[in-house]
Amino acid sequence: MSSPSPIPALDVVDLRKTYPNGVEALKGISLSVQAGDFYALLGPNGAGKSTLIGVVSSLVNATSGDVRVFGIPIRTQRSDAMRMIGLVPQEFNFNLFEQPFQICVNQAGFYGVARHIAAERAEKYLKQLGLWDKAFQIARTLSGGMKRRLLIARAMMNEPRLLILDEPTAGVDIEIRRSMWKFIESINAAGTTVILTTHYLEEAEQLCRNITIIDKGRILENTAMKTLLGKLDVETFVLDLGEACVELPVVAGVQLRRVDERTIEVEMSRSHDLNSLFAALSARGITVTSMRNKANRLEELFVRLVEGNAGPAGGREAA
Amino acid sequence: MNASANLIALGTITRREVVRILRIWSQTLLPPAITMTLYFVIFGRLIGSRVGQIATDQNGVGISYIEYIAPGLVMMSVVQNAYGNITSSFFGAKFQRFVEEMLVSPMPSWTILAGYVSGAVLRGLMVGVIVLLISMFFTKIHLYHPIVTLTTFVLAAVIFALLGFVNAIYAKKFDDIAIIPTFILTPLTYLGGVFYNVAQLPSPWRELSHLNPILYMVNAFRYGLLGVSDVDLTWAYVIMFAFVFGLGALCLNLLHRGVGLRS
Numbered sequence: 001m002s003s004p005s006p007i008p009a010l011d012v013v014d015l016r017k018t019y020p021n022g023v024e025a026l027k028g029i030s031l032s033v034q035a036g037d038f039y040a041l042l043g044p045n046g047a048g049k050s051t052l053i054g055v056v057s058s059l060v061n062a063t064s065g066d067v068r069v070f071g072i073p074i075r076t077q078r079s080d081a082m083r084m085i086g087l088v089p090q091e092f093n094f095n096l097f098e099q100p101f102q103i104c105v106n107q108a109g110f111y112g113v114a115r116h117i118a119a120e121r122a123e124k125y126l127k128q129l130g131l132w133d134k135a136f137q138i139a140r141t142l143s144g145g146m147k148r149r150l151l152i153a154r155a156m157m158n159e160p161r162l163l164i165l166d167e168p169t170a171g172v173d174i175e176i177r178r179s180m181w182k183f184i185e186s187i188n189a190a191g192t193t194v195i196l197t198t199h200y201l202e203e204a205e206q207l208c209r210n211i212t213i214i215d216k217g218r219i220l221e222n223t224a225m226k227t228l229l230g231k232l233d234v235e236t237f238v239l240d241l242g243e244a245c246v247e248l249p250v251v252a253g254v255q256l257r258r259v260d261e262r263t264i265e266v267e268m269s270r271s272h273d274l275n276s277l278f279a280a281l282s283a284r285g286i287t288v289t290s291m292r293n294k295a296n297r298l299e300e301l302f303v304r305l306v307e308g309n310a311g312p313a314g315g316r317e318a319a
Numbered sequence: 320m321n322a323s324a325n326l327i328a329l330g331t332i333t334r335r336e337v338v339r340i341l342r343i344w345s346q347t348l349l350p351p352a353i354t355m356t357l358y359f360v361i362f363g364r365l366i367g368s369r370v371g372q373i374a375t376d377q378n379g380v381g382i383s384y385i386e387y388i389a390p391g392l393v394m395m396s397v398v399q400n401a402y403g404n405i406t407s408s409f410f411g412a413k414f415q416r417f418v419e420e421m422l423v424s425p426m427p428s429w430t431i432l433a434g435y436v437s438g439a440v441l442r443g444l445m446v447g448v449i450v451l452l453i454s455m456f457f458t459k460i461h462l463y464h465p466i467v468t469l470t471t472f473v474l475a476a477v478i479f480a481l482l483g484f485v486n487a488i489y490a491k492k493f494d495d496i497a498i499i500p501t502f503i504l505t506p507l508t509y510l511g512g513v514f515y516n517v518a519q520l521p522s523p524w525r526e527l528s529h530l531n532p533i534l535y536m537v538n539a540f541r542y543g544l545l546g547v548s549d550v551d552l553t554w555a556y557v558i559m560f561a562f563v564f565g566l567g568a569l570c571l572n573l574l575h576r577g578v579g580l581r582s
Contacts (some may be wrong), residue, residue: 019582057423060582079320079425087423093416097342102335109331110424112324154420 007071009035009162009193012057015065017051017217027217028065033195033210035070035161038188040208040225043106044306048217049197050090051152053166057087069162083111086160088151096140100131100150103139104157111158118157125153128183151206152180156187163187165196169203181207204300205229213305214231220305228301236294237266242287249280265294320425328426329434336408336438340445347404348445351396355450358392359385359457362514373516376463377546389454390541391513394475396450398533401443402504403477405435405483406496413487418580428574432484432567438553440473441481447472461544467552468543474559479504481566488570488579507533517549532558 010033017026024197025048033039043049054060056067058078067074069081094103101122108118126132129149134142142150148168155163165184167177169177177200185207198204204225206210211228213221244261254277255267266277281288320328340347363385372381412418421431454460462468482499490496511533517525528534535555543547547554574580 041557054582058581059419059422061577079427082423083320085423089419091416093419095412095415095417102338106331106335107420107424109334110328110421111424112320112327112425113326144355 008032009037009070011066011068011071012052012056013066015052015055015067017048018063019317025217026055026062026065029214029216029217029219031212031219031222033162033193034269035193036188036191037193037210038185038208039193040204040211041142041195041196041214042211042302043197043214044199047215049214050166051217052214053087053164053195053197057085057164058082065162072124080242083158084161084164085157088163088165088168090170091152092147093153094139094147094150096138098139099136100126100139100142100153101135103150104154107154108157117272119158121159122153123155127155130179132280134244145172148172149176152183156269157173160192162193162195165198167199168196169198177203192246201299203300213302213307220308225298229298230296231301233270234267235270238292238294239264239266239281240286240290242289245286247284249284250288251277251280320427320429324425325427325430328424328430329437332421332431332434333437333441336404337441338443339408340404340438347400347442348449351400351446352449355392356453358388359454362388363457374547382545382547385458386545387516387541389458389460390544391511391537393447393450393454394472394533394540395446395513395536397447397472397476398441398479398508398536399504400441400446401502402479402483402486402500404442405480406487406490406500408438409435409445409484409487410490410493410496413490413580414493421481422577422580428571430568432574435484436477436480439483440476443472443476443480443544459545463546464543466543467539471536471539471543471555471559474556474563475540478532478536478559478562479567481563481570484570485566485573488573490579494547506530511537512549513537519523532562535559566571 010031010295012029012031015026015029016024018024029048029052038070038190041049041052049061055062056074057068058074062075069084072081072084074081098106098268100176101119104122104126105115105118108121113121122135123132126135129152129154131142131149134146139147139150148170152165152168153167160276168184169180172180181203184194184196196204196208208225210222211221211225212219238259241262241264245264248256248258248264253269253272257265257267259265278288322528366385367388370384373384373387374382376382412421449480451460474520486499510528511531512528517528517534520528529550535558536552538548538550539559540556542552
């Protein structure tokens, strides 16, 4: 792994975007992604994530603000900045009548990569992503998961220093999703900075070191993943019971709620020990057969932050 | 991007366009061949044989109607196909959103434009050659002035490729790329002296015909093949170059601003 560069991979300062229909998608976003980072960009639908990615990848014209990729301003040196970026978009945006191999080789060509080098790279990345046996089939015939992997292979053709993945695993089954994570982790380990947006929050929690949560065009949180998860002071567990439970015990500092006859939900502070809970349940003759977190930790925080931000302002959905 | 990277990018777009033209040859190359064969049979042979000679060349030798319309028919195919290629290809890229492959790349706007125009000119060349070969079955084809023939052919194809690019940039649905060819391009082509000598038109139609840019392209091309023209050749070149530079600047400006492409 190469040593991280002191220049941020992405530096966004007071970025604003108002669409012609009046929707304010970005209301002064500022963030910095360090070189070599694995960075999560999260937010509910319409938060402005895709607009932010669109501005960085020059598909959306910003209304104001400054974006620099490895110190290069995209407004005045677009071509130099774009050479550094690989983009995996949310929507399939390749020619459905071309073959994956052609799509990858052409993409490299747009970056000025000689054809013989492009062909070698196409073979390398299509093989790494398990698509080589489909390389010469028409792209239209690929499954959804294969199309998603093709988007990643295509984004790697210019061997970018900054890889931006906008919902790369949407609609992909868990096995393929895991293989995609493995590939992206290996790319990051080799020195490529990765920015990930996803609705699978356990994905972001497992992979990313730093995180920004945006909603309604504004940043709600921008911190290290560990710091954010450390803020979660309450956890909710779901307990499956051996027998039907009629009356719940009262345990100090713990809130218990019946979901059905054999399931209860327990909300408690993270500092509270579980022993007193189990002792109280045992005293009542209640047997716990299994226990799990209701949601993963990041999901709980995400929901709280976004719900806390919900209000009458900014009700219109951004692109 | 440096010059060699730009050349690779330009070659990539052009190659992709040529592959597309050849892949769907039954939509790109076959229809003009059939249409032009019908024009030669109906207008050239059946009607043309009753029209007789329509003009005389520089040596005073009479030119038959079929000989007279052959250059116009070739030029008509070239401009229609150059226009049709770029509108369908670039709008298709917008519609399927794979135009974004190019927009996120470091390619400058002129490379994207030059790549698509090259593809359109090459389709015009392929169709032009096919129509010329077909015309040889019906009449004798001369080559009076090869340089005029070639430059007129390229300039006309570039002009209509650029016009098609503007159409594709503004188009939001497939209907939008059919309207201009149907209601503007085809009437201007038919009124551009393909089938008749505009000098024979009564006033004011004769004078109005000179406002039609296609008239200059058809006649310059006819001069290249037959040595006869209804318009002054210098004027024809001035007008064609003016269109190339004017439309080229417009297309680059639209691409640079991201009109119809970047939100």
